[in-house]
Amino acid sequence: MSERETASLIPVLSAQELAAIDAEIAHVPYRAAVAIDALKIVQAHRGWVSDESLQAIARHLEMSAEELDGVATFYNLIYRRPVGEQVILLCNSISCWIKGCDRLQAKISSQLGIALGETTPDNRYTLLPVTCLGACDKAPVMLVGEELHEDLTEQALNRLFGEGET
Amino acid sequence: MSLELPGQDRPLTRNVREDRRPTDLAAYEANGGYRGLRSAMGKLSPADCLQILKDSNLRGRGGAGFPTGMKWSFVPMDDSPGHKYLICNADEMEPGTFKDRLLLECDPHQLIEGMILSAYTIQADVAYIFIRAEYHKAAQLLREAIAACKEKGYLGDNILGTDYSLEMHVHASAGRYICGEETALISSLEGKRANPRAKPPFPQVSGLWGRPTIVNNVETLCNVHHIIERGADWFQSLGLTGDAGTKMYGVSGRVKNPGCWELPMGTPVREIIEEYAGGMADGYQLRGFLPGGGSTDFLTTQHLDLAMDYDTIGKAGSRMGTGTMIILDDKTCPVGFVKNLMEFFARESCGFCTPCRDGLPWSAQVLDDIEGGRGLPEDMDTLARQVTYIGAMGNTHCALAPGAMEPLQSALKYFREDFERHLNGGGCPYCDGGTA
Numbered sequence: 001m002s003e004r005e006t007a008s009l010i011p012v013l014s015a016q017e018l019a020a021i022d023a024e025i026a027h028v029p030y031r032a033a034v035a036i037d038a039l040k041i042v043q044a045h046r047g048w049v050s051d052e053s054l055q056a057i058a059r060h061l062e063m064s065a066e067e068l069d070g071v072a073t074f075y076n077l078i079y080r081r082p083v084g085e086q087v088i089l090l091c092n093s094i095s096c097w098i099k100g101c102d103r104l105q106a107k108i109s110s111q112l113g114i115a116l117g118e119t120t121p122d123n124r125y126t127l128l129p130v131t132c133l134g135a136c137d138k139a140p141v142m143l144v145g146e147e148l149h150e151d152l153t154e155q156a157l158n159r160l161f162g163e164g165e166t
Numbered sequence: 167m168s169l170e171l172p173g174q175d176r177p178l179t180r181n182v183r184e185d186r187r188p189t190d191l192a193a194y195e196a197n198g199g200y201r202g203l204r205s206a207m208g209k210l211s212p213a214d215c216l217q218i219l220k221d222s223n224l225r226g227r228g229g230a231g232f233p234t235g236m237k238w239s240f241v242p243m244d245d246s247p248g249h250k251y252l253i254c255n256a257d258e259m260e261p262g263t264f265k266d267r268l269l270l271e272c273d274p275h276q277l278i279e280g281m282i283l284s285a286y287t288i289q290a291d292v293a294y295i296f297i298r299a300e301y302h303k304a305a306q307l308l309r310e311a312i313a314a315c316k317e318k319g320y321l322g323d324n325i326l327g328t329d330y331s332l333e334m335h336v337h338a339s340a341g342r343y344i345c346g347e348e349t350a351l352i353s354s355l356e357g358k359r360a361n362p363r364a365k366p367p368f369p370q371v372s373g374l375w376g377r378p379t380i381v382n383n384v385e386t387l388c389n390v391h392h393i394i395e396r397g398a399d400w401f402q403s404l405g406l407t408g409d410a411g412t413k414m415y416g417v418s419g420r421v422k423n424p425g426c427w428e429l430p431m432g433t434p435v436r437e438i439i440e441e442y443a444g445g446m447a448d449g450y451q452l453r454g455f456l457p458g459g460g461s462t463d464f465l466t467t468q469h470l471d472l473a474m475d476y477d478t479i480g481k482a483g484s485r486m487g488t489g490t491m492i493i494l495d496d497k498t499c500p501v502g503f504v505k506n507l508m509e510f511f512a513r514e515s516c517g518f519c520t521p522c523r524d525g526l527p528w529s530a531q532v533l534d535d536i537e538g539g540r541g542l543p544e545d546m547d548t549l550a551r552q553v554t555y556i557g558a559m560g561n562t563h564c565a566l567a568p569g570a571m572e573p574l575q576s577a578l579k580y581f582r583e584d585f586e587r588h589l590n591g592g593g594c595p596y597c598d599g600g601t602a
Contacts, residue, residue: 027292027333027335028357028375029375032357033356033357033375034357035357035358036339036340036354036357037337037357039340040299040338040340070359071357071358071359074342074359074360074516075339075340075341075342075360076340076341076342077299077300077339077340077341078340078341089300092506092510093261093262093460093506093510094261094262094456094460094492094503094506094507094510095261095262095418095419095492097502097503097506098418098419098420098492098493098495098498098503099420130300130341131259131261131341131342131343131510131514132259132260132261132262132263132460133300134258134259134263134264134266134267134298134300134301135264135267136262136263136264136416136418136424136490136492137264137416137417137418137424137425137426138424139418139424143300146302146303
């Protein structure tokens with residue numbers, strides 16, 4: 001495959017994405033320094049970071065795609081696989097564990113038919129564990145999208161996700 | 167939750183409302199906000215400010231308790247060209263810690279005022295707030311607050327008409343606990359994998375992009391303008407013991423009223439648990455507690471009358487850490503408790519050094535075997551060996567793995583009979599680890 005053909009496979013980042021990335025570049029000493037910001041910007045627009053997006057970002061930041069992938073895969077909130085419209089981040093750190101997060105995780109898995117790391121067939125939800133969310137006085141807690149749900153109960157999960165196959 | 171008690175000085179939470187509604191610039195100024203900045207700029211030199219900070223005995227509130235003034239004194243203060251950086255560590259992720267969220271969401275301007283005076287003291291010209299990805303609301307409030315400060319002349323060029331200028335940015339992270347380690351945080355802010363760096367060189371000399379850099383926790387920086395405005399003696403007088411100031415203390419677990427309160431430094435453990443957290447929930451007894459987050463050693467009922475300050479808790483064999491306690495009750499399995507923490511630390515290892523990358527999953531596996539009834543008597547020796555080798559500072563690249571060993575080593579000391587019951591009885595004697 002010629003270089004031109006390869007280049008044509010790499011999608012161009014949107015003007016909006018480029019503007020946001022360039023605004024970050026303006027206050028750092030070299031382009032690759034905004035790697036994480038750029039990944040987050042593209043993810044905010046596209047939901048996740050595909051191989052093609054990764055290559056386009058790397059090219060814009062004048063770094064290799066491999067190096068950028070090393071950064072992307074380090075961070076648990078950069079998604080290198082497609083995720084649902086809303087990501088459920090269920091805290092499973094100590095204060096939430098004491099208050100029964102394992103039971104809640106089993107409940108959500110049964111309601112939505114997905115294990116940790118999976119996405120519902122209708123593409124609505126992805127379920128992931130997350131580090132202590134800093135709301136331990138309200139344990140157990142989870143984030144759905146950007147919304148924090150505190151003092152979680154099975155009843156609250158029923159209201160959010162329906163009864164499921166119990 | 168009532169944070170303000172009559173007659174007691176609570177500088178950090180004076181603008182925290184019952185409903186946790188954020189304090190905007192107008193309300194902040196109406197309650198004396200930016201008075202510390204106005205009283206210092208153009209009147210106190212950076213050296214004056216540093217001396218006040220040193221005299222105040224403020225110690226780092228992120229967990230290590232290192233004297234803040236001393237930390238700052240290593241920043242070169244010559245006129246050599248190039249940037250100097252101040253970074254606020256708002257990457258609150260220590261399990262069981264929920265104090266910085268309160269300060270960030272309820273009073274963002276307090277942090278910004280503290281940061282401006284801190285940056286002025288070390289003559290930094292750029293400041294970053296490194297905030298964890300999940301604190302969406304706090305990041306938005308901080309961005310709005312920074313914009314409001316630029317309009318008012320508190321940030322930007324020639325602050326309040328002086329020749330001092332400072333720009334401030336919010337950097338929202340992308341996850342991973344290790345980013346809270348200050349050199350890993352710097353790596354992450356540079357757009358790299360968050361591997362910690364070897365010290366020396368220390369960040370004060372060679373930090374962000376190789377330039378002098380100070381990284382401080384949210385709560386530490388929130389104290390700074392109060393100290394500069396009201397003086398070192400005032401700050402010293404707030405503490406009940408030899409340690410100065412107030413402290414954001416918290417309690418989570420099976421207590422009646424889990425929460426976070428600003429109290430005088432050195433408030434006794436018993437008072438925090440029994441009066442502020444309301445004592446144990448009905449039907450539960452206290453067995454032990456981690457004093458300040460997931461990487462501190464257990465203390466038990468014999469330690470309830472100790473003062474919660476860095477030195478007292480340190481002498482008792484633990485660390486005050488973040489000051490937010492996690493309670494172990496009598497119906498929760500200590501082995502399951504430690505296993506949860508070990509799995510957390512194994513997951514969050516950056517993978518850079520072998521003892522941490524391979525050792526923590528090994529410890530987690532042994533604990534899982536014991537909890538699941540597959541344990542062998544020799545597992546107790548294996549765990550003890552892991553504590554010795556992985557827990558020793560110097561065997562690992564950073565403090566994550568030694569921190570991971572602290573709850574385990576103290577559980578082996580205080581709850582050994584629980585481990586033995588698991589080994590002798592074919593698994594966990596508690597119902598679902600006690601979390602059902």
